[in-house]
Amino acid sequence: xxxxxxxxxxxxxxxxxxxxxxxxxxxxxxxxxxxxxxxxxxxxxxxxxxxxxxxxxxxxxxxxxxxxxxxxxxxxxxxxxxxxxxxxxxxxxxxxxxxxxxxxxxxxxxxxxxxxxxxxxxxxxxxxxxxxxxxxxxxxxxxxxxxxxxxxxxxxxxxxxxxxxxxxxxxxxxxxxxxxxxxxxxxxxxxxxxxxxxx
Numbered sequence: 625x626x627x628x629x630x631x632x633x634x635x636x637x638x639x640x641x642x643x644x645x646x647x648x649x650x651x652x653x654x655x656x657x658x659x660x661x662x663x664x665x666x667x668x669x670x671x672x673x674x675x676x677x678x679x680x681x682x683x684x685x686x687x688x689x690x691x692x693x694x695x696x697x698x699x700x701x702x703x704x705x706x707x708x709x710x711x712x713x714x715x716x717x718x719x720x721x722x723x724x725x726x727x728x729x730x731x732x733x734x735x736x737x738x739x740x741x742x743x744x745x746x747x748x749x750x751x752x753x754x755x756x757x758x759x760x761x762x763x764x765x766x767x768x769x770x771x772x773x774x775x776x777x778x779x780x781x782x783x784x785x786x787x788x789x790x791x792x793x794x795x796x797x798x799x800x801x802x803x804x805x806x807x808x809x810x811x812x813x814x815x816x817x818x819x820x821x822x823x
Contacts, residue, residue: 632711633765634813639755640748642708644749646701647744655693655811657685664729667704668721673711676721682724688733694741695733728761753781 665675674686688696689785703709715724735757736750743750758779766774 631765632714633767638764642702642705643751643754646698647741648699655697660700671680673716692733711764714808732757757805
């Protein structure tokens with residue numbers, strides 16, 4: 625079974641390319657949270673959906689730092705593209721706008737903590753990851769994939785998990801190197817003691 629009947633879907637290649645394109649555009653402009661809020665509100669209005677009230681928007685985004693806002697700008701920019709924004713009315717039938725912004729946008733923006741705009745613009749895997757995080761938060765499927773397949777792909781390319789694995793491997797390697805040094809030092813000391821004994 626592929627995406628559920630009636631479920632909004634995106635094409636993953638299109639979504640990832642939109643992320644990369646917008647990341648390249650955003651990196652050359654200043655990020656203004658007020659303008660992003662206004663742009664997102666306009667996108668909802670254009671789809672005939674009431675936007676989130678400013679006080680609620682401020683509450684949802686209160687603890688975002690500069691990196692979060694930059695990735696949020698990429699998400700707002702990708703959703704401005706007609707091919708992706710077309711899914712929002714279907715999403716809005718089963719999810720409040722506040723929930724969409726919290727789960728599909730803010731959580732996705734925060735989830736790629738170590739990924740900056742340069743990486744999003746140049747790495748299609750990282751662009752794909754952000755697109756998949758947004759889609760997961762909004763409950764949007766991908767054409768030709770089941771939800772389980774989409775979840776498995778996101779888990780496979782999860783940058784935070786990859787970094788954790790690299791750190792774990794590095795720690796393990798450092799421990800192995802330390803053990804080798806200890807053995808070598810013990811062997812050197814044993815040889816030195818033997819030599820001293822012969823004199």
